[in-house]
Amino acid sequence: MNETLIQTGWSFFLVLGAVGFGLKLAALLSWVERKQSALIQDRIGANRADIFGLRILGLFHIIADALKLMLKEDFIPPKALRPWHDIAPALSLGCSVLCLAALPFGDRIVFLGRAWSLQPLPLSAGILFALALLSLGVHGVVMAGACSGSAYSLLGGLRAAAQMISYEVAMLSILAGPLFLYGTLDLAEAVRSQAHMFHGVIPAWGIFFQPLAFLLFLCAGAAETKRAPFDLPEGESEIVGYFTEYSGMRFGMFMTNDFVETVLLSGLAVTLFLGGWHLPGLSGLPQPFLGLAQVAVFSAKVCAMLWLLMQLRWTLPRFRFDQLLSLGWKRLLPLSLLNLLVTAWALWWLS
Amino acid sequence: MGFSERIYIVEILRGLWVTSRHFFTNLFRHSLRLLGLRAEPGAVTLQYPDVPARVPPRARGRHRLLLRDDGTPRCVACMLCETICPASCIRIIAEESPDISIEKRAKSFEIDLGVCVYCGYCVEACPEDAIRMDSGQVEMCAYTREGLRWNLRELSKLPDQGIN
Numbered sequence: 001m002n003e004t005l006i007q008t009g010w011s012f013f014l015v016l017g018a019v020g021f022g023l024k025l026a027a028l029l030s031w032v033e034r035k036q037s038a039l040i041q042d043r044i045g046a047n048r049a050d051i052f053g054l055r056i057l058g059l060f061h062i063i064a065d066a067l068k069l070m071l072k073e074d075f076i077p078p079k080a081l082r083p084w085h086d087i088a089p090a091l092s093l094g095c096s097v098l099c100l101a102a103l104p105f106g107d108r109i110v111f112l113g114r115a116w117s118l119q120p121l122p123l124s125a126g127i128l129f130a131l132a133l134l135s136l137g138v139h140g141v142v143m144a145g146a147c148s149g150s151a152y153s154l155l156g157g158l159r160a161a162a163q164m165i166s167y168e169v170a171m172l173s174i175l176a177g178p179l180f181l182y183g184t185l186d187l188a189e190a191v192r193s194q195a196h197m198f199h200g201v202i203p204a205w206g207i208f209f210q211p212l213a214f215l216l217f218l219c220a221g222a223a224e225t226k227r228a229p230f231d232l233p234e235g236e237s238e239i240v241g242y243f244t245e246y247s248g249m250r251f252g253m254f255m256t257n258d259f260v261e262t263v264l265l266s267g268l269a270v271t272l273f274l275g276g277w278h279l280p281g282l283s284g285l286p287q288p289f290l291g292l293a294q295v296a297v298f299s300a301k302v303c304a305m306l307w308l309l310m311q312l313r314w315t316l317p318r319f320r321f322d323q324l325l326s327l328g329w330k331r332l333l334p335l336s337l338l339n340l341l342v343t344a345w346a347l348w349w350l351s
Numbered sequence: 352m353g354f355s356e357r358i359y360i361v362e363i364l365r366g367l368w369v370t371s372r373h374f375f376t377n378l379f380r381h382s383l384r385l386l387g388l389r390a391e392p393g394a395v396t397l398q399y400p401d402v403p404a405r406v407p408p409r410a411r412g413r414h415r416l417l418l419r420d421d422g423t424p425r426c427v428a429c430m431l432c433e434t435i436c437p438a439s440c441i442r443i444i445a446e447e448s449p450d451i452s453i454e455k456r457a458k459s460f461e462i463d464l465g466v467c468v469y470c471g472y473c474v475e476a477c478p479e480d481a482i483r484m485d486s487g488q489v490e491m492c493a494y495t496r497e498g499l500r501w502n503l504r505e506l507s508k509l510p511d512q513g514i515n
Contacts (some may be wrong), residue, residue: 004499036374038394039373039374039377039378039381040373040374040377041373042373042394042395043379043394043395043396044394044398123438185387215360311367311370311371311374312363312367314370315363315366315367315369315370316363316366
C-alpha cells in the first residue's frame with residue numbers, strides 16, 4: 001500500500017470523525033438542552049417520544065424533531081430571491097462544520113511505524129481560520145435576512161449581523177492574548193504549549209495564565225454565535241428573527257447551526273484555554289490507547305464546556321440590543337486591549 | 352450599583368450557583384429514582400394522562416341525581432334549578448307522580464354538560480337535595496354535541512357505574 005493512499009484514507013476518516021463529532025453532539029445537545037433546562041427548573045422535560053413503548057429518557061425526541069422538520073411543507077415566500085434564500089442555511093451550517101475540522105483532537109501519535117495526526121485540517125494558522133469562518137457566518141445570516149422577501153426578516157438579519165460584527169472585532173483582540181502567550185497561530189501547537197505542568201503544581205493551561213481572556217472569549221464567542229444571553233436575533237417567540245420565512249428542514253439547518261456553533265465555541269475554548277487533549281499524568285500510556293485517551297479527554301472537556309454554556313443560557317436574562325452593542329464596543333474591546341497590554345508587558349518582563 | 356454588581360461577573364457566579372444547585376439536586380433525585388433507591392418522584396410534575404388528575408374534594412364536577420330509598424329519583428320537578436341556572440342548560444318536563452304524597456316527578460331531566468358552566472347554583476337551589484356535583488368527574492368528552500346532553504338515567508349513575 002503506498003503512503004499517499006494511507007494518508008488520504010486517514011484524513012478522510014479524520015474529517016468524517018470531526019464532522020460526525022460535531023453533528024452528533026449537536027443532535028444530542030437538543031436533548032441535553034431540554035433535559036438540562038428541565039432539571040434547572042425542577043421539572044421533568046420531554047419524555048414522551050417512544051418507539052414501540054420504549055422511552056429512553058426522551059432521547060427519541062431528537063429523531064422525532066428531525067422527522068417533523070423533514071416532513072413539514074417546504075414553503076418558500078413568493079418574494080424570496082431564490083438562489084440566495086436557498087443557499088443561506090447551507091452557508092451558515094457549512095462554515096461552522098468546516099471550522100470543527102481544524103480542532104486538534106489529540107497529539108501526533110506514532111503507531112505501527114508511522115506518525116498519525118489527530119487533527120483533520122493541519123493548518124499553521126488555525127486561529128485565523130476559525131476567525132475567518134466565523135466572519136463568513138455573517139454572510140449566511142445577512143443572506144437569510146435580506147433574501148427572505150420580508151421586512152421583519154431583513155431587520156432581524158441586520159440586527160444579527162450588527163451583533164456578530166461587533167463581537168468579531170473584540171474576538172480578534174481577545175484571541176491575540178493567547179496568541180502572544182503561545183507564540184503561534186497553529187491550534188495543535190497551542191495545545192502542545194499547554195501540555196506540561198507549571199513547576200509541577202498546576203497544568204500550564206491558558207485559563208490559569210489568561211483568566212481575563214477566557215472570560216472575554218466566552219462572552220464574545222457566545223455573542224458571536226448568538227447563544228446564551230445574547231440570543232436577541234433568535235429570541236424565539238419574542239422577536240421576529242432572520243429565519244422566520246424558513247420552514248421545515250431549512251429552519252432545522254439554522255437550529256442545527258446554532259448547536260454546531262456552540263460545539264465549535266466549546267471546542268475553541270477547550271483548545272485555547274483548557275489545555276485541549278492534555279490531562280496531567282496521562283502520557284505514560286502505550287500508543288494507540290494514548291490517542292484514544294486524548295480524544296476522550298478532549299471530548300470530556302468539550303462536554304463540560306457545553307454544560308457550562310447551557311447553564312449560562314438558563315441562568316442569565318437576555319441582553320437588550322443597545323446593551324449588547326455597548327458591551328461589545330465599550331467594554332469588551334477596551335478590556336481585551338488591556339489584557340493584550342498586560343500579556344505583552346508580562347512576556348517582555350519575563351524574557 | 353456597587354462595583355461588584357457593575358462588573359456583573361459576581362452576579363453571574365451567584366446565578367450559576369443557584370441554577371447549578373437546582374441542577375445537581377434534581378439530577379441526584381432523578382438518578383436515585385431511576386435506580387430504584389428512592390420512592391418519591393424527583394419532580395412535582397404530574398404526568399397527567401398516565402397518572403390521574405388530582406381533583407379537590409370540593410371541586411364541582413359532573414352532576415349526579417340522587418335516588419330515594421325506594422329507588423325513585425328524589426327530583427320533584429319543582430323547576431328551581433332550571434330557573435336559577437345562568438347558562439340555561441337544564442331542561443325538565445314534569446309529570447304527575449303516582450304517589451299521592453309526592454305531587455310531581457320529572458318525566459325527563461336533561462342537562463347539556465357542554466353548555467353548563469359548573470357554577471353549582473342548581474345544587475344550592477334544590478330543596479330536595481336531589482342534585483349534587485360531588486362526583487369528582489371533571490373529564491367530560493363525547494364524539495357529538497348530543498353525546499354531552501345527559502338525561503336522568505345517565506345522571507343518576509355514579510361515575511364508576513358506567514353508562515350503557
